[in-house]
Structure formats: C-alpha cells, structure tokens
Amino acid sequence: MTAQPELFRDQFPYTAPPRIVFDGGDVPTALPDDIFITDTTFRDGQQARPPYTVDQISALFDLLHRLSGPNGVIRQSEFFLYSPKDREAAYRCMEKGYRFPEVTAWIRAVKQDFALVKEMGVKETGILTSISDYHIFQKLGMTREQAMRQYLDIVEAALAAGIRPRCHLEDVTRADIPGMVIPFVKRLTELSKESGIPVKVRLCDTMGLGVSYPGAALPRSVPKLVHALRMETGITGDLLEWHGHNDFYKVLTNAGTAWLYGVGGINGTLLGFGERTGNTPIEALLIEYMGFTGDTSIDTTVITEMAEFFERELGYEVPPMTPFVGRQFNVTSAGIHADGVVKNEEIYNIFDTGKLLNRPLGVHVTDKAGAAGVAFWVNRQLKLEGEARVDKRHEGIKRMTEWVAEQYKDGRTTSLSDAELLGAAGRYLPKYFSAR
Structure with a gap:
C-alpha cells in the first residue's frame, strides 16, 4: 500500500469544481432480484436538524413501519446509542416488535463504542470505516495499513460476539478503489465466510461526488465502483448498500444507478434530511422502487401523512416545490x-x-x-x-x-x-x- 495519500487532483483540484473524467470504459447493469431501502433518519438525519424527542422518534418509526408495506421494503433503521435519550428511543422502537424496519446501531471503529452495542442487544451495527486517503491520512493521521487493522479489529470483535457488522466506507467516491477499497472488502468477505455471519458494506458518497454517466472514471463512477466490488471481491448485492448525499443534485439518480448496477440496499432519510445538502429522500426511493419492481403493495398515502407530521408536530415547513410532498408539486x-x-x-x-x-x-x-x-x-x-x-x-x-x-x-x-x-x-x- 502507498505511503503517500492519493488525492486524485486531476478530478478534485479544490480550487475549481470537481472534474468528471471519462476513460471510455463501460460495465453491464445487474439489477438484483431483491432491492430494498434502509433508513438513517435518526442517525444522519438528526445531524441536520434539532434532535427529535423520544416520542417523535417513536411516531416516525411507526410511519416507517407502515411505509415498509407487507414486503418490508424498508428493512432497517439505524440509531445512535451515545446518550441515554438515544438508547431510550432505540429501546422504545425495539419494543414495538416490528419485523420491519429492524433497529440497528451506528458506532465509530473504537472498542468503547462497541461495548454500547453489546449492552443494548442490537443484532447489527454500522461501523465507521473511513476509506479515502483524505480521511485516513489527513483526518485520522494513519497509514492505510494502520486504518485497515483498526477497522478489522472491530469487525472481528463484532463477529466474535455474534453481531452483524456493517462497514460504512466513508468518502468512497474519493478513495483508491483498487489500492484500498477492494483489498479491504476482500478481507471482509473472507471474514464473513469464515464466521458464517454476513458482513455488510455501505458505500458512502459522503460528498455527493458520485456520477452515473457511462464511461466516467473511478472513483466517481457509481456503475464502475459497484461492478468492481462485485467482480473483484465476490460480495453479493444483498450485502451492499449505497448512502448518498445531494451536494451536486445527484442523490436520487446515483441511488437508482447503484440499484441498477448491483447494490441491494439504498440508505435514505425521511424528507431527505441529512448533513449539508441531505440524503436520498425515502419517499422518493419508494416511488423509484415501485418503478423498478412494479410492487404496488405499499400504502403511499402514508408519504403525505409523514409530511403532514413534520409540519404539524415538528414545525417544519416543507419547501412548496418538493416532489410528492410540497404544496405546489401537483x-x-x-x-x-x-x-x-x-x-x-x-x-x-x-x-x-x-x-x-x-x-x-x-x-x-x-x-x-x-x-x-x-x-x-x-x-x-x-x-x-x-x-x-x-x-x-x-x-x-x-x-x-x-x-x-x-x-x-x-x-x-x-x-x-x-x-x-x-x-x-x-x-x-x-x-x-x-x-x-
């Protein structure tokens, strides 16, 4: 592995908007038979607005359950566990006994955070595994080898405790795909086979830099990123998730593209709340999911109930031109x-x-x-x-x-x-x- 950070200055000059570089290559689509949605309203979504109360989380979780429909389209919802209020909210939602969405956790790749997961009895946790050299070298002050070892230590501890780990590859669209991402995911797939416990990988487009254009080059190409992981590591679509941000207005397009090229799960939030420009709106994902699958089992009128809840109970005025939920959209x-x-x-x-x-x-x-x-x-x-x-x-x-x-x-x-x-x-x- 490299001793110097790879910052892809030809694509990310910083003193100008990011360049979209084309290498002329293309990859085939591979839409999975089973595609689904996961939720981060109470984790990433809370980083962009005043924190929800426990009662508000409970009510929103009920709406997520209803939006999941009989086929459980919204599979999971992740929670912070750091404060007593965070843990109370997670317990409250777990006690509802819903099959969907399943309550999962989110932690940093440090052992004291993992202790919270074991204490709560949560069956799956996300683990922050920052993957670009921007983060590894400049934020963590580590080498790639040091970062990978720290990440793998926490993954192995989770597997030893019988907890499903989900590695969040932060800033993957600025990462060295062949030099760091593929070796790390290969090791994760090996650990999954050895333990018999699924190890999931969430591809985090942290800065919204992913692009869907045919012929675009890595690391920004969503099709090539997903294809490379599937072909080079053997990871299957049910263990892959996409988590996008909307910095360049591409959040829904990139999500649909990730599905189309082999990712099983797309992570989003109600109304798209999330850090900076936000995450993929779950209400938009539901409509996109129905377009891909033809599944009409979801009670989509709950989308309107959800938006009314935000306005009535949370005092949030939905921008009037917002698709599906704004006052002027139709x-x-x-x-x-x-x-x-x-x-x-x-x-x-x-x-x-x-x-x-x-x-x-x-x-x-x-x-x-x-x-x-x-x-x-x-x-x-x-x-x-x-x-x-x-x-x-x-x-x-x-x-x-x-x-x-x-x-x-x-x-x-x-x-x-x-x-x-x-x-x-x-x-x-x-x-x-x-x-x-």
Whole structure:
C-alpha cells in the first residue's frame, strides 16, 4: 500500500469544481432480484436538524413501519446509542416488535463504542470505516495499513460476539478503489465466510461526488465502483448498500444507478434530511422502487401523512416545490395546462396523486389561470366529475374569470386564496355556492 495519500487532483483540484473524467470504459447493469431501502433518519438525519424527542422518534418509526408495506421494503433503521435519550428511543422502537424496519446501531471503529452495542442487544451495527486517503491520512493521521487493522479489529470483535457488522466506507467516491477499497472488502468477505455471519458494506458518497454517466472514471463512477466490488471481491448485492448525499443534485439518480448496477440496499432519510445538502429522500426511493419492481403493495398515502407530521408536530415547513410532498408539486398555474387538466388530468399529472398520495391535482387561480383554471377550481370544490362538471363556458365561470382578472390590475402577484374564491363563487355561481 502507498505511503503517500492519493488525492486524485486531476478530478478534485479544490480550487475549481470537481472534474468528471471519462476513460471510455463501460460495465453491464445487474439489477438484483431483491432491492430494498434502509433508513438513517435518526442517525444522519438528526445531524441536520434539532434532535427529535423520544416520542417523535417513536411516531416516525411507526410511519416507517407502515411505509415498509407487507414486503418490508424498508428493512432497517439505524440509531445512535451515545446518550441515554438515544438508547431510550432505540429501546422504545425495539419494543414495538416490528419485523420491519429492524433497529440497528451506528458506532465509530473504537472498542468503547462497541461495548454500547453489546449492552443494548442490537443484532447489527454500522461501523465507521473511513476509506479515502483524505480521511485516513489527513483526518485520522494513519497509514492505510494502520486504518485497515483498526477497522478489522472491530469487525472481528463484532463477529466474535455474534453481531452483524456493517462497514460504512466513508468518502468512497474519493478513495483508491483498487489500492484500498477492494483489498479491504476482500478481507471482509473472507471474514464473513469464515464466521458464517454476513458482513455488510455501505458505500458512502459522503460528498455527493458520485456520477452515473457511462464511461466516467473511478472513483466517481457509481456503475464502475459497484461492478468492481462485485467482480473483484465476490460480495453479493444483498450485502451492499449505497448512502448518498445531494451536494451536486445527484442523490436520487446515483441511488437508482447503484440499484441498477448491483447494490441491494439504498440508505435514505425521511424528507431527505441529512448533513449539508441531505440524503436520498425515502419517499422518493419508494416511488423509484415501485418503478423498478412494479410492487404496488405499499400504502403511499402514508408519504403525505409523514409530511403532514413534520409540519404539524415538528414545525417544519416543507419547501412548496418538493416532489410528492410540497404544496405546489401537483398544482398547475398556467391556463393552458388547466384547460388540458379539465379534459383529462392525466395530461398534466405525473400519476394519480389523489389515489396514491391522497393529494388530488390542484390549480392555482391567478390571472394566468383563465376560465379553464377557474372551472377546474370550482369543480374540485364541488367534487363534480364527468358530465356533471360546470363547463368553462358557463356564464358564471365567465363572470368569475373577469373578477379574477380585476384582482390583478393593481399589480398583485400572489394566487387567490380559497376564501377569496369562495366569496366570488357565491356571487357568480349562487346555484352552487352560498353567497358570502
């Protein structure tokens, strides 16, 4: 192993954005038969927001259980164990007796942390095994040999205690794949075979540097990284996880790519909370999982319940344009779009959001909505469908549309509220609405 750190300065100059280098090679896809999700809402997710209370963790864990569905799509949820509150939360969730998600732990690669895992009776723990030379040389002040020996000592201690170890390869997309990552994972697979206990490997794209592009070079190429580990170490997809960050807006794409090239599990958090730009949102992973597998057993309306819990109980305002959970994600404002929606909502809706998310398609009524937008809002309020709908050519709709235009003559820029629209509807459509 090298005595000097390999920092890949051709790709990571630091004084400029990272370069995406191409070597022209490509590797085949290898989507596993069994793909799944793991959760780190109570570990990485808590590093980006005020800590949850024990009661809040318990309630969110119930939502994760319901989102797991009958097939246990969300297999595990990891917890810190350092404080009495951390341990109380883990115990509370373990006592629920759910098969999915299983409660697991997270520790540093030091023996005093491992003692906490044994004391708690947790069956699996993540172990921080920083893998790039940025971390080994510059953070830990070690050589590669010293770091690997320390990591393996903790893994061997876990195996001796009958605990499943999960090695978190921190900063893997800046690591020397053939020189450090593959030798380490090879040794882990050997220990797994010798002990008869599965040793898992989590590939941590700590800085969000992974890319999915065909022909991109290591260490940033997600396809080549996963392929190299499977081919060179013999590790199987069920023992591989991907943990991504969103520093370069690639978090969901890289997660789907990791699945596609052979990783079994993708690690994420509710609403994507995580250090800096966050982790892969579990709600997005569930939709992606359904796209890959065709599994429709999940009650996806729980996604909306989860987002409402964050707003109601935690005081978090979900950014309005957030896919699947933001107030505006399936709300159109343009009149021409509203006209299409009136004819068939499938034209401008991503899927049946009313059925799958309990979030019917909506329209913002502004001066851009036109008669079609006003008619859509009226029919949504009245729950009218098919031939029972009020047509955009109805005299009351025309007059209400003229009223809408009047509201914007003085430069108003905000959409009209339901209260304002109900008042106007009472005046111009008295047959359907009471006057206000």
